Amino acid sequence: MVADPVPPFSLAVLTAVTDVPAAAWNALVDDDDPFLEHAFLSALERSGSVGPGTGWAPRILVAHQGDHLVGAVPLYEKDDSMGEFIWDFAWAQGAHHARIPYYPKLVAAIPFTPAGSHRFLVHPQTARATIVPLLIQGLRQVADELGAQSIHVLFCRPEEVGELEAAGFVARASYQHHWSNRQPIAYRDFDDYLATFRSRIRKQIRHERETVAGHNLRIVTARGDDLDDQAWAALDRCYRATNDQYGNVASLTPEFFPAIRRTHAHRLLAVLAYAGTTPIAATTNFLRGDHLYGRYWGCDKPVPLLHFELCFYRLLDYAIAHGLRTFEGGAGGEQKLKRGLLPHRTYSAHWIRHPGLFRAVANFIDLEANAVAERIAIELNHSPFALPG
Numbered sequence: 001m002v003a004d005p006v007p008p009f010s011l012a013v014l015t016a017v018t019d020v021p022a023a024a025w026n027a028l029v030d031d032d033d034p035f036l037e038h039a040f041l042s043a044l045e046r047s048g049s050v051g052p053g054t055g056w057a058p059r060i061l062v063a064h065q066g067d068h069l070v071g072a073v074p075l076y077e078k079d080d081s082m083g084e085f086i087w088d089f090a091w092a093q094g095a096h097h098a099r100i101p102y103y104p105k106l107v108a109a110i111p112f113t114p115a116g117s118h119r120f121l122v123h124p125q126t127a128r129a130t131i132v133p134l135l136i137q138g139l140r141q142v143a144d145e146l147g148a149q150s151i152h153v154l155f156c157r158p159e160e161v162g163e164l165e166a167a168g169f170v171a172r173a174s175y176q177h178h179w180s181n182r183q184p185i186a187y188r189d190f191d192d193y194l195a196t197f198r199s200r201i202r203k204q205i206r207h208e209r210e211t212v213a214g215h216n217l218r219i220v221t222a223r224g225d226d227l228d229d230q231a232w233a234a235l236d237r238c239y240r241a242t243n244d245q246y247g248n249v250a251s252l253t254p255e256f257f258p259a260i261r262r263t264h265a266h267r268l269l270a271v272l273a274y275a276g277t278t279p280i281a282a283t284t285n286f287l288r289g290d291h292l293y294g295r296y297w298g299c300d301k302p303v304p305l306l307h308f309e310l311c312f313y314r315l316l317d318y319a320i321a322h323g324l325r326t327f328e329g330g331a332g333g334e335q336k337l338k339r340g341l342l343p344h345r346t347y348s349a350h351w352i353r354h355p356g357l358f359r360a361v362a363n364f365i366d367l368e369a370n371a372v373a374e375r376i377a378i379e380l381n382h383s384p385f386a387l388p389g
Helices: 022-026 038-046 089-097 128-146 158-165 188-195 199-213 229-245 257-264 306-321 354-382
Strands: 009-014 058-064 068-072 075-078 104-106 151-154 170-180 217-225 268-275 279-289 291-299 326-327 342-350
Touching: 009 068, 009 158, 022 038, 022 199, 038 257, 058 075, 058 128, 068 128, 075 128, 089 188, 089 354, 104 128, 104 257, 104 326, 128 151, 158 199, 170 229, 170 354, 188 199, 188 306, 217 229, 229 257, 229 342, 268 306, 279 306, 291 306, 342 354
Parallel strands: 104 151, 291 326
Antiparallel strands: 009 058, 058 068, 075 104, 151 342, 170 326, 170 342, 217 268, 268 279, 279 291
């Protein structure tokens, strides 16, 4: 008997994730990641939040074995550094002063989303040791074909850092603030969680929650598929209000929230504050598996301490009640630390075509790593949790 020949591997670059069947793509995605799911990435495309004129041109790298999708990288060609959350503005500025080209560049990431997960997606029935080197090779080939001056793999898993370092990338350390449920016995409720805090901070948080309760607002926590038209409109309006408040250009178009509602509402968790029957503030969050991710906040008018209630306390209430393991608070820091979200290392890896610039960036990253480690140590020393005993 003669065994059937093993189909060869092949790489391709697509200009839209919508060119990949949703089921085939989703088979590659981590169980706790709502952002790499086909519905989220395709909503970004269909809403015009990524694509022509946005600074995020999809260059989705896919690997097939025969007709079977076995690997992928969410890859984008960029001519700026906006919306990445692992900032390289100083590198680009240094390159400009040295008259070294820095753009275009390739970024393996989820646009506008500082959440960690695998960036080299591999089918669970395929050997990762086979597919990842093929995908890394594909990254370099795409960079050569497009004339990209650098490649940046953002918010990747720790094991991917090693895979990329072996291929000539340099690893970069940064950190965010995450909440973790108590192990092995999870918190019973918010009061049980708060009991682990130092007395002074525990009293402050209780005071903050009591103050918000005195505003006579109705606060609702609900999944996206349970929200009505008014609530969905409030999510979009509040997202834009925050961008307007800080003078930022909104990355998500007005078509994004309707697109998410059609295909991804079951992953969305909203917290809304109503004055009477009108929502005046909202947070947009996503969840999958045992992970909850905070994303967007906004308010029609300032209400003292409402931000903490909607962005932290109600979400922690939900996470504890539903036995979730992790709440990732997103970008930003000190206000999260005080509420029990501790510093958590995040990872990225970088390759730059110009040898001199690459050496300079590698030296900077080495120095930066020491500063990051020191900052994490300082923050842990200022943890709100009471010392055992």
